[in-house]
Amino acid sequence: MKLGHLFLALSLLSTPVFAQAPPPASFEEAQSLFQDKNYAEAKKIADNWAEKGDARAFLMLGSIAQLGLGVEVDLKQAQLWYQKGADKGDADCELALAMLLITGSGKKPNVVDGAPWLQKAAEAGNVKAQYNLGLYYTGLYGTESDWPNAAKWFTAAAQKGNPRAQYNLALLHLDGKGVDKDQVKAAELLSKAAVQGMPEAAVEYGVMVFRGEGVQKDEALGAKWLLVAAQHGNAVAQNRLARILALGVPGVPQDPIEAMKWNLIAKKAGRGDVELDAAAEKADPGMLKDAQDRAARFKPLPDPTAQ
Numbered sequence: 001m002k003l004g005h006l007f008l009a010l011s012l013l014s015t016p017v018f019a020q021a022p023p024p025a026s027f028e029e030a031q032s033l034f035q036d037k038n039y040a041e042a043k044k045i046a047d048n049w050a051e052k053g054d055a056r057a058f059l060m061l062g063s064i065a066q067l068g069l070g071v072e073v074d075l076k077q078a079q080l081w082y083q084k085g086a087d088k089g090d091a092d093c094e095l096a097l098a099m100l101l102i103t104g105s106g107k108k109p110n111v112v113d114g115a116p117w118l119q120k121a122a123e124a125g126n127v128k129a130q131y132n133l134g135l136y137y138t139g140l141y142g143t144e145s146d147w148p149n150a151a152k153w154f155t156a157a158a159q160k161g162n163p164r165a166q167y168n169l170a171l172l173h174l175d176g177k178g179v180d181k182d183q184v185k186a187a188e189l190l191s192k193a194a195v196q197g198m199p200e201a202a203v204e205y206g207v208m209v210f211r212g213e214g215v216q217k218d219e220a221l222g223a224k225w226l227l228v229a230a231q232h233g234n235a236v237a238q239n240r241l242a243r244i245l246a247l248g249v250p251g252v253p254q255d256p257i258e259a260m261k262w263n264l265i266a267k268k269a270g271r272g273d274v275e276l277d278a279a280a281e282k283a284d285p286g287m288l289k290d291a292q293d294r295a296a297r298f299k300p301l302p303d304p305t306a307q
Helices: 003-014 027-035 039-051 055-067 075-087 091-106 111-123 127-138 147-158 163-175 183-195 199-211 219-231 235-247 256-268 274-281 285-297
Strands: none
Touching (some): 039 055, 091 111, 111 127, 127 163, 163 199, 256 274
């Protein structure tokens, strides 16, 4: 090998190799970190995507500021982030901005400015916005009730499977507000919400099935739905279940210990029952102690439909 070629070869071998910079983290990584409650790292990635104008980042940063996730609560900053996304036409940011304004989140509510953003998000097809717009038209936020519009937006969200919209629309059908009074339709909607685990729907549907209102009467099945609601901490269901177990009905035999247990739990939740209390006073001390122990061990199941 000639000397010049040798020198060139040695030079190439000695040239340093610079490591390539890692690719920027994806927004999906930020979402994963956020779900793992690693808000500081999620925020770093979201800040980068916010600089690129990503509405998802605006929503995440707004949530972090509004809820004080790893930072001080800053409602003004949260509103600014949500506004950026809303101005880009992002329905999730429109909803977040609307609810921040309407509820006030600890500050004075601003329904006038919030309502148009809620309307925009609902019209864009955002299910949660449709549900909340239905609530808005019930007069929940201090405005006049508009039952036809409440029914309209509850229907839109209910058709997309929102259990709370299904529940509220069912109540409108029971009362005939904004829609025809229709127990059959109400029972159908309540059953859909109950199947998704909504305690309030389970107790209402259970009562309708137990009584045969809008649906075929089945006391045993009605009691099962009341049990579902009772297990999720619904005091009304706990009280009704206690009465059923104390008396016994077709398909549901008497169970005095369980009756006393559910009465004790309901009473602790503020749903007392003088008749059931009187019956417990006359009960066998051992059975009462068993009921008290069961009540003490009770822990309500979480509501999977909570928003």
